[in-house]
Amino acid sequence: AALGARLAAGPEGAADVALVVVSAPSYPHAAADPVADVAALASAAGVPVHVDACIGGFALPFWPGLPAWDLRVPGVTSVSADLHKYAFAPKGASVLLHRDRDRQRAQYFATTRWPGYPVVNPTLLGSRSGGPLAAAWAILQALGADGLATLAGRARRATLALRDAVDGPAGIDGLRVVGSPVGPLLAVAADDAVPAERRVDPHLWADAVSTRGWTLQAQPGLEQGDGTRLPHTTHLTVTPVTDGVLGELVPVLRAAADDVRGLPRPDAGALLGSLPPLDPAAPLDSATAAALLDAVGLGTVGDDPDAAPGVGPMAPLLALVEALPAPLVERLLVELLARLVEPRAAV
Numbered sequence: 158a159a160l161g162a163r164l165a166a167g168p169e170g171a172a173d174v175a176l177v178v179v180s181a182p183s184y185p186h187a188a189a190d191p192v193a194d195v196a197a198l199a200s201a202a203g204v205p206v207h208v209d210a211c212i213g214g215f216a217l218p219f220w221p222g223l224p225a226w227d228l229r230v231p232g233v234t235s236v237s238a239d240l241h242k243y244a245f246a247p248k249g250a251s252v253l254l255h256r257d258r259d260r261q262r263a264q265y266f267a268t269t270r271w272p273g274y275p276v277v278n279p280t281l282l283g284s285r286s287g288g289p290l291a292a293a294w295a296i297l298q299a300l301g302a303d304g305l306a307t308l309a310g311r312a313r314r315a316t317l318a319l320r321d322a323v324d325g326p327a328g329i330d331g332l333r334v335v336g337s338p339v340g341p342l343l344a345v346a347a348d349d350a351v352p353a354e355r356r357v358d359p360h361l362w363a364d365a366v367s368t369r370g371w372t373l374q375a376q377p378g379l380e381q382g383d384g385t386r387l388p389h390t391t392h393l394t395v396t397p398v399t400d401g402v403l404g405e406l407v408p409v410l411r412a413a414a415d416d417v418r419g420l421p422r423p424d425a426g427a428l429l430g431s432l433p434p435l436d437p438a439a440p441l442d443s444a445t446a447a448a449l450l451d452a453v454g455l456g457t458v459g460d461d462p463d464a465a466p467g468v469g470p471m472a473p474l475l476a477l478v479e480a481l482p483a484p485l486v487e488r489l490l491v492e493l494l495a496r497l498v499e500p501r502a503a504v
Contacts, residue, residue, distance in 0.1 A: 192230050218309075343392075375391055428480070
């Protein structure tokens with residue numbers, strides 16, 4: 158709202174605004190921003206607009222009934238889309254589209270101020286593998302627009318089926334889909350409209366689903382700058398493959414919800430009380446970070462060469478993510494991942 162007011166004031170109000178970025182859609186909740194409305198305000202104020210369509214760029218073109226969100230919208234000056242998502246290419250190749258040549262030329266890096274050859278690169282990154290680019294080209298050639306449309310259609314059918322399974326007339330009691338998701342993804346939260354004994358905590362639900370061989374992505378709650386509290390959720394990104402396994406997946410989602418219905422999420426206060434004392438002035442070394450993780454039962458393997466790498470339920474970790482300062486949580490997450498991937502000591 159504050160940015161909108163500044164843009165509405167024209168060039169003077171937006172004098173220090175370099176760029177406005179909107180999502181089509183955002184990843185966490187699949188929320189699509191009002192691209193045309195924002196672009197109209199920004200254009201009138203002389204501000205460029207970038208559409209982050211990294212996850213939706215190759216799916217939304219085949220999603221019916223959506224308002225325009227791309228370069229068809231006056232005022233949109235650039236669009237990004239990841240080929241490794243719904244163009245099904247390997248990671249390492251993405252698309253950045255510009256409205257005109259002059260904007261695109263500003264993307265280049267060039268220098269002659271060194272003793273070697275003149276350097277001209279289309280991005281700041283110089284040395285990069287051509288493998289992902291070649292693979293992306295080959296996959297797009299093989300699929301074509303018709304193939305992409307077919308795969309997007311399968312993802313769409315699966316997404317609508319999952320939304321209905323969670324939040325439809327015969328949905329899962331105690332859960333709800335957040336907002337009005339657009340594209341092949343959605344987020345699921347506890348349904349606060351039902352009594353506590355019927356609610357399903359989404360993180361406990363994700364952990365219960367994982368014990369049945371499926372993985373859902375737990376997302377922490379977040380308080381935004383304006384005080385709005387976004388609930389903690391569990392995220393699903395839906396692919397064409399999901400369309401063929403709904404008969405297996407939906408019963409798992411229902412059974413997992415039955416397992417944890419009415420159970421409270423882990424108590425962040427109790428988790429914090431279980432942590433060993435910390436010296437806030439001392440840097441958090443690897444051993445101390447591992448001790449903190451072990452204290453809340455996150456299954457780090459330490460230096461035991463016979464231990465199998467892995468973590469336990471994610472709900473306690475997500476409760477800590479919300480309760481601890483972000484820098485500390487980020488350091489613990491680094492330690493968790495590093496200990497999962499580092500080689501074990503020889504025996």
